[in-house]
Amino acid sequence: MKKIILGILISSSVLASGCGNELLAVESSNDYRWQRFMNDTEFDKVSNGMSYMDVVRTAGGAGKKQKSGTYLWHDELLITRGYEIQFKEDKVIDKKIVELHGAVTDEDDAE
Numbered sequence: 001m002k003k004i005i006l007g008i009l010i011s012s013s014v015l016a017s018g019c020g021n022e023l024l025a026v027e028s029s030n031d032y033r034w035q036r037f038m039n040d041t042e043f044d045k046v047s048n049g050m051s052y053m054d055v056v057r058t059a060g061g062a063g064k065k066q067k068s069g070t071y072l073w074h075d076e077l078l079i080t081r082g083y084e085i086q087f088k089e090d091k092v093i094d095k096k097i098v099e100l101h102g103a104v105t106d107e108d109d110a111e
Contacts, residue, residue: 022053027061036061038073038083043095046085050092055085072098 027036038059045058052071056062063071069088075081080102086094 023056023062026056030060034076037076039076043073043083043097046083046092046095048092048094051090052087055092074100 030036036059038061042059046055050058052063055071059073061073063073063085066072066084070084070086073083073085075083080100082098082100084096084098085092
């Protein structure tokens with residue numbers, strides 16, 4: 001029984017580390033640290049049905065989990081803009097550009 005449990009634990013850790021290794025490989029392939037963030041061109045390439053790892057490969061880095069199924073990638077250039085992508089069962093179902101804290105709005109300009 002102990003051997004079975006040990007085998008399951010080892011298999012689980014190998015599978016879990018496999019995804020982490022691919023993520024590390026994607027981010028390590030960038031010439032510059034900021035390339036792990038997303039830009040407009042990469043965002044436009046994201047389409048419904050893509051897996052999380054497909055999006056990671058497209059962006060060049062991992063998103064930051066916001067809530068269950070929703071991840072945020074910061075913009076490569078604008079610190080006040082991000083790209084929010086929603087997944088269901090590891091497939092993209094929605095995406096949008098969001099303003100982050102500190103963004104100047106039209107209301108701010110009117111003052």
